[in-house]
Amino acid sequence: MAERLRTSRRGLLTLGTAAVAGTAAGTLTGCGSDADQPAAAPAMVAFGGDRQAGIATAQQDRLAFAAYDLTIDGTPAQNREALRELLKTWTAAARAMCAGKPVPGENKLGTAPPADTGEAFGSKPANLTVTIGFGPSLFDKRFGLADRRPAALADLPKFAGENLDAQNSNGDLAIQACSDDPMVAFHAVRNLARLGRGTVVMRWSQLGFGRAASTSTKQETPRNLFGFKDGTRNIHDAKTMDRWVFVGSDTDQKWMRDGSYLVARKIRMRIEAWDRDFLTDQQNVFGRHKYTGAPLTGGSEFDKPNFAAKNPDGSPTIPVGAHMRLAARENNGGVQILRRAYNYTDGMIAASGELDAGLFFLCYQRDPRSQFVALQRKLSAHDALNEYITHVGSGLYACPPGVADHEYWGQALLAD
């Protein structure tokens, strides 16, 4: 992986060779005032590389996530062969779509359905990334892969307060498609489902939206549905990415080297209750100022929080139960995760007339046991935010490394 780094206008990172295809890195709505970013070049993220795109590459505005279950029912050798065929087809399709091309195959008049469903024809790739992950269930008896299951892919424990819906959790395979164009992200997930017909069925899916694809040339940290800036103290440099996000040479499963582990949590947010809360309370929940994003201990958004600071009455300025205090690396032995979350709205909850909305929390890391699980154990027990949120869906996936030009996703995992 190249060492060269560019900070994109979204404030997230774009990592050298892996992500920079052509010219504009991680930029979409770039207009005249960004002198270094030619606005006319179609925004593309390279599909191939040592590491999968869609993890450390700049976060796009829209998400289409889907989890799939395999439906094949043969001997482990037959099943593994079918899985291999599926992953070859999917890799080729994802590679084409990320380059702005239709799904490979016939798209002409004739006696077969078109290979590509067509709704994204004429659209630019808009920084499409398609990232795959393998769920723990893939390592059961069906494919003879039990001895290739990484120790870090240990089932998540049950957390306090969660209310998980099995129909919105887990899955043998997961696809995270991100793009600045929702149609392009949706098209990717839909076409993979279609190409896999007979081999996989979609188990659950989620659309998400992130920040504004607006005309602004000065992008700010995006806000979540509670109105707070989200992502301020996310991982922002390559060295931290290497240390906390990507699997190193110390892995028990070599096929995961340069891969990463994805934890997905669908977190419902009680918007109506939140909106009735006073600003002071809201700020105490996060430990930050709502409008500026600065820590309650002052300064501006990116200034370091002072966890030791006290109010005149002796109470801590950043309260004991503040989300930020509980989650910060300073208070967790240095642990960090890469957050890549999106807002979602699924309409309304008929019974209560409330909005069914929240955060589709995606995070990447080197080992969920010591990262997401450790943080979430603490948050689920003490976070002031818990009054307003409930975890309702969950998934854990081992995301293999990236692919070279003639490789396919999971090739090393599926080798005989």
Add this chain to the structure above:
Amino acid sequence: MAERLRTSRRGLLTLGTAAVAGTAAGTLTGCGSDADQPAAAPAMVAFGGDRQAGIATAQQDRLAFAAYDLTIDGTPAQNREALRELLKTWTAAARAMCAGKPVPGENKLGTAPPADTGEAFGSKPANLTVTIGFGPSLFDKRFGLADRRPAALADLPKFAGENLDAQNSNGDLAIQACSDDPMVAFHAVRNLARLGRGTVVMRWSQLGFGRAASTSTKQETPRNLFGFKDGTRNIHDAKTMDRWVFVGSDTDQKWMRDGSYLVARKIRMRIEAWDRDFLTDQQNVFGRHKYTGAPLTGGSEFDKPNFAAKNPDGSPTIPVGAHMRLAARENNGGVQILRRAYNYTDGMIAASGELDAGLFFLCYQRDPRSQFVALQRKLSAHDALNEYITHVGSGLYACPPGVADHEYWGQALLAD
């Protein structure tokens, strides 16, 4: 209404004074190459005017639609007063949001919740329009408005094949919020719900996405989820808009002069079945070429279809059941409607594992009885598309005219 017209880059119309605020009319992702459109100006659509914005103004990329029911339970005079207060508050809030400002009120620390929920702080208005409509139920006994119900607001008849869900239909009030930024559209609908607490509850809602907010400077006609260009023969000029979309002086209810009638239909599309169909069949269903959008009788996208043309075997080139043949003005006594539809996806249908997706069809017109209803009677009986679609939700709303600076929505309707 000014006569000056500008064709926006989206191919839809922007009508002079009503829509052009400042500089850029209906443009969002405008970059250097559009010489006449300064890219740096925040994209805004004027809220005030003779006619409501969001009808004839250029269509934005995202939709947040919500229908609300009033919950007040007093005498007609009390109820009407409460409705008036609500509409005053809503108008002021919509006016502010469309100008890129927070909901009026206190947003400071203090002993009350902030007036604005905050998730769109820092976002540009991104061409936000907020358009209101009144459902037939508003004219029942509760408000003493029965004698002000326009004849054109006649309940829709039952159509062949529809399967309407009462929980996704109707409502006393409807809000169509459109913007090029989904957060901004969502923020509008959510904040109106919040401001109306105690007076209204949200009945149903729908998010939609339209075309790509991509880097492209040459925008094409957007595609729907069946992969076809949608909007080719929509209304594209002001004279036709006057004739078919806006209520004229011949109305039975003066308060509707310069208003329009909105019909909303949530139409589920059976994507998986469609994707198994051959290209020839797909093209015969619409009567158009999939990739170019041209009519089957040849030429390019915007060329006139030749409904008389025959194949060598004597059959019509544009088949008898083709959606386009059935809906075209040439075959409906000149009748036209203004379509302003969005794609939607609501996740998955758990029972079948199919995508729950389709078209949120919105259309505006002067009189639904002779326009939407006449067309849909024919389509519901004969359209080849019916094999792949089902209407699952429905709403009909009288959208009052626009407001001057100190007016509020529906002021003439609610006058004593």
